[in-house]
Amino acid sequence: MTGHSMDTEILSGFEPLSGRYDHLIVDLWGTLHNGIEPLPGAIDCLTRFRAAGANIVLLSNAPFRVSGVHKVLGEIGIPEELSSEIFCSGEVAWRAIRDRTDPWHAKLGRSAGFIGPDRHRPMLDNPGINGEAELEEADFVICTGPREPGHTLDDYIPDLERAAARSLPMVCTNPDREVLRGATREICAGAVAEAYEQRYGGDVAWHGKPYRPIYDEVLKHLGDPDRARVLMIGDGLGTDIAGASVAGIDAAFVASGIAGEHLGVEVGGTLAAGPLADLLDEVGQAPRYAMSGLIW
Template sequence: MRRVGGLKDLAGAYDALLCDVWGVLHNGVAAHPAAVDALLRFRETAGPVALITNAPRPARAIREQLRSFGVPDDAYDVLVTSGDVTRMVIAERPGVRLLPVGPDRDRSFYDGLDAVIASEEEAELVACTGLVDDTSEAPDDYRPLLERLVARGLVMVCANPDIVVERGDRLVYCAGALARLYTDIGGKAVLVGKPHAPIYEAARRELAGLGGARILAVGDGLPTDIRGAVENRIPVLFVTGGIHAADFGPHDAPDEARVAARLSAEGLKAVAYLPALSWNGAGRSA
């Protein structure tokens, strides 16, 4: 594994890119301009770009969010969300009575589903997209509810396996934190986003349709992006300055020994690393 100056150093060996969104392309508030530039340049010189995200909402909602953050539509070819893949799982049970757990902003997750929104007492399946208020709540606040649902033997379908994500300069809990607590209590949770195979299978199908065969993944999350790429046999570029930045020393000068030791300890590997996604270590240039 080596540090590279930018995506340009690897682009010649690949004809498709599978790029994480939150933590690599934006921080939950605004886009990283150099990362946007890197995607534009890869599309110009190498091949198609697929964005892969554990966001619990459908692609159309995330596309609108990306535009609001400053990510143009021409920075990528396709967008694969954990929300869309999770909807496929629910669609296998037409007419199922769902108990939604999550914030109002995720209501688009349920649009068009052949399912009935139900009360806790009537539900047959739990659909978790996150905490209702991730600015003030913690997973343990949900323990009484989750214990009641586990006692009824309900399965939880989790639309976002992430435990935490960065939002600006803070970390907030995601649906994955509730799914983890659910299984700790004794319940069953179904997760299809990163690092699990279904979302990678969906992304591969999309890229194959665009002629992309030699895929490079890019991500910052060890338990999701990096593990998902490794377990699905996709070479991966590790962005160290994302969610794990504090573990590797100065943001712009991560300690290579620390990076290598952490990957080894987790049983993971990457083809290369860099602090933040860019084309050549700067903004748009030759």
């Protein structure tokens, strides 16, 4: 074990942290559910935290509006009373396009190209947008994710080439690069936006974790609490854990999520210190805690 990863405490569950934090900021996909059903022990764990007096807010890189997150959670079977508020990257992006209070969004035109599935098209229902257009006619692009679950990045190269030919700015509503839907790994909007930025020199506005604005919004909602009394819980080292570091709050890494296969751990399993340390050193993150899952 090397570097700052030695500072990460491995726990078998969250019970030892009961009473240590007033506010929990909890990731959804990979932490609370797998896109199909709640993960084992997760609802029970958060229920116990609430019973101990902790306030729980959910923070997701869902690429659509908060109303859509409520709908998805209801379909998956996660009770609304589990948290006091939900924040998501899609809502932040939608408001940024509507309000245009910063220079980057202020310069956008009003005609939007769209890369994403049909179920995300409500993102285009926005006073800041006059309508959807083909990439050859659009002023900018909104990217919410792949059009179909089985798509790979190669399926979007033609779209990116068309957008790059006109130097279209892109709004990315989900910085995640990939996600596990059940046991199937799928790309997210972040993978498409990253390719546009790195391969084609595209100008991308990233909304959501790990970027500071969404954490500032959550902390403002919480009443600007003592940062030492706030804990971020999530499975994304490059999003949840990195964002917590930027925001100056502690983080607990759920190892069975997106990194579960790499680490060889499932919810409730044994998290080996060596592979964990190697992974944390590789990505340059040092969460305060790590555990197999969101379990008590």
